[in-house]
Amino acid sequence: MDFSAFGWGRVVLLSFLGTLCCIAVAFAIDSYSFETGIWRWGEKPLNNLIIPLILAPPFFFYLLSKQRELAIAHRELMVVASTDSLTSCLNRRAFTAMVDRYLDRIADQKAGHHGALLIIDVDHFKDINDVFGHECGDEALKVIAHTIKGTLRDLDLVGRIGGEEFSVFLPGVSPERVGRVAERIRVEVSATELNLNGKSCKLSVSVGGVTFDRNASFSELYRHADQLLYAAKRGGRNRVEIQHASAGPDKQIQIH
Structure with missing residues (x-):
């Protein structure tokens, strides 16, 4: 995926989707009983919503923004490597x-x-x-x-x-x-x-x-x-x- 083509709006969107995935995983883990092997509603389902909402957005936003910066830097480096410095040809x-x-x-x-x-x-x-x-x-x-x-x-x-x-x-x-x-x-x-x-x-x-x-x-x-x-x-x-x-x-x- 080329993050150099992504605007900040897309970074926010991916952060949001990542947060939803974290919430889904949290609910899945909390709802599954390894002792009985069955799915059940967790004791504190609200935590499965609040904790990912607090931790996941800044984490995914930071991660994706860094990937975007690295992709842009890589693209600029490729341009420098393929361009004559004197004439820009x-x-x-x-x-x-x-x-x-x-x-x-x-x-x-x-x-x-x-x-x-x-x-x-x-x-x-x-x-x-x-x-x-x-x-x-x-x-x-x-x-x-x-x-x-x-x-x-x-x-x-x-x-x-x-x-x-x-x-x-x-x-x-x-x-x-x-x-x-x-x-x-x-x-x-x-x-x-x-x-x-x-x-x-x-x-x-x-x-x-x-x-x-x-x-x-x-x-x-x-x-x-x-x-x-x-x-x-x-x-x-x-x-x-x-x-x-x-x-x-x-x-x-x-x-x-």
Whole structure:
């Protein structure tokens, strides 16, 4: 049971139900005679009502509230463990696991499911660190991450999978739309200009992306998207390269 999803009203309700159970148990124990093996009305039935009403509510309320606090703390810890501390994106491990779970879930479904994986790399990031300093480089990464998130839907996933490398997973997006999404990311980042240490810094990213229908894994999609990213880099940077990956009968990804 996930107590992190419980409000205080539910904690009170569970405390009340627990108290009723205690009252029922008290009456059952007091009414049963171990000597004769029969049920009978206890000598002081009022005690079976008063004592649980005094002791049980605070006990159950305290116990359930502590369980709720522990569940919330555990959930927050899981969020911290799966999030990149600098950019608040998913870290590589969490991003990979979530994408693979989605792909596994749709693999056995007969209906095709469209989607795409984008790899986004900051252009000339070493120069930004060398000229402006690593703190300014960190600020640039935060701005770029914020810009990427601002162009996407709530259900899309964004992960920081390397030093200056991000990845975006777009479930349910048609191949025709993927290019527009990637181009919008590139344009929005290019329109961003930072003032770092009194100097103007223009930002840009290169994007490699692969679309899919089904029967794929993160490692396969990443490998092909990474190849396309390098093609964008070789083509002059600040570019988008998107291709379609389809799964044949042997379930191997082919790029068109």
